[in-house]
Amino acid sequence: MEFTQTNLYSLCSILLFAIGLLGFLLNSDFIRKLLGLNVIGIAIFMLLLAAANTYPNAVDPIPHAMVLTGIIVAAAGTALGLNLASKIAKFARLVQKEEAAATPVESLLDNSRNDLQGRG
Amino acid sequence: MNDFFTNNRQVIEKSLIVILVSLFTGFFIFALFNQPVHNNELQALAVTHLDQTGVTNIVTAVLLNYRAYDTLLEFAVFLSVAIAVLPYILDTPVLKFKLQEESQVLLVAKAFIPLTIIMAGYLLWIGSTKPGGAFQAAALLAGCLVLLSLANVRVIDFTKLRYRLLMSTGLIAFLAVILLFNIISGVFLRFPLELAGISILAIEFFATFAIALILFLCFESINKGHA
Numbered sequence: 001m002e003f004t005q006t007n008l009y010s011l012c013s014i015l016l017f018a019i020g021l022l023g024f025l026l027n028s029d030f031i032r033k034l035l036g037l038n039v040i041g042i043a044i045f046m047l048l049l050a051a052a053n054t055y056p057n058a059v060d061p062i063p064h065a066m067v068l069t070g071i072i073v074a075a076a077g078t079a080l081g082l083n084l085a086s087k088i089a090k091f092a093r094l095v096q097k098e099e100a101a102a103t104p105v106e107s108l109l110d111n112s113r114n115d116l117q118g119r120g
Numbered sequence: 121m122n123d124f125f126t127n128n129r130q131v132i133e134k135s136l137i138v139i140l141v142s143l144f145t146g147f148f149i150f151a152l153f154n155q156p157v158h159n160n161e162l163q164a165l166a167v168t169h170l171d172q173t174g175v176t177n178i179v180t181a182v183l184l185n186y187r188a189y190d191t192l193l194e195f196a197v198f199l200s201v202a203i204a205v206l207p208y209i210l211d212t213p214v215l216k217f218k219l220q221e222e223s224q225v226l227l228v229a230k231a232f233i234p235l236t237i238i239m240a241g242y243l244l245w246i247g248s249t250k251p252g253g254a255f256q257a258a259a260l261l262a263g264c265l266v267l268l269s270l271a272n273v274r275v276i277d278f279t280k281l282r283y284r285l286l287m288s289t290g291l292i293a294f295l296a297v298i299l300l301f302n303i304i305s306g307v308f309l310r311f312p313l314e315l316a317g318i319s320i321l322a323i324e325f326f327a328t329f330a331i332a333l334i335l336f337l338c339f340e341s342i343n344k345g346h347a
Contacts, residue, residue, distance in 0.1 A: 010152050018145040025137045060163040065182040069194045076201040079338030083208045
């Protein structure tokens with residue numbers, strides 16, 4: 001099979017997908033995970049657009065329409081995820097403060113244990 | 121030996137992840153170069169029936185006629201996201217919106233927003249014949265609103281009922297058009313040929329404002345929602 005423009009784009013999108021997946025799996029930070037998910041989404045859009053362009057004289061409109069709606073939904077989903085992340089961070093801070101106020105020594109121990117679990 | 125595993129658990133896990141992802145990528149690339157090429161029959165179908173859709177731009181025809189189901193559900197999903205994000209706006213203490221006359225952002229906004237609004241209208245109008253349509257116009261309008269928000273101009277108060285209604289007009293207009301045709305001619309999610317063009321334009325017109333407002337709401341909930 002010869003190497004066409006479509007194949008080049010598909011190849012790039014697969015590499016982008018791998019980058020996004022690594023970013024999603026290797027980071028424990030919520031925002032980095034969200035960024036990884038976004039990169040994965042864009043890789044999938046790119047793959048769809050490459051598949052639409054298999055015949056450059058007759059471009060398939062269906063993947064284009066899917067990508068058009070997909071971009072908007074991805075943006076909205078990211079906004080929702082970021083909102084949830086900041087809410088979680090706010091609550092975590094609140095809980096930490098309350099625990100620190102109640103029993104200082106025990107809360108410190110709890111915190112260190114949570115940290116270990118979070119990393120593992 | 122056991123100590124080695126417990127001490128280097130992180131490294132082992134991460135390298136396992138990297139190996140699995142590279143295997144997956146390699147398999148994906150192998151599959152890409154060994155698949156048969158598709159024969160583009162959907163494109164041929166879409167082109168042959170284009171004269172029955174009421175529009176001449178094929179992507180718009182797919183979006184709002186062939187696959188109107190998808191777009192309807194997408195509007196519904198989008199409205200659900202807006203409803204889910206809305207509490208984060210209402211949570212916030214009322215911020216003081218102080219307009220700074222000297223602000224550079226305001227200068228840029230003043231120069232670009234009228235042009236952008238004209239361009240959005242043009243994109244919306246041209247959507248039936250050339251690349252363009254509701255989504256592109258909505259993105260431009262949302263950009264205007266974001267620029268105004270960065271310049272500390274308060275244009276939209278999402279606690280007001282009229283803005284919430286405007287946010288849901290996309291879905292409401294779509295449902296109204298579908299119901300109308302369902303009552304008149306008993307078809308579901310199909311546009312009669314002579315009315316298809318005008319009904320698609322009507323849906324796109326309302327959808328533009330709805331999508332622009334919801335995109336701006338998403339931005340605003342992150343930007344000012346957690347100050």
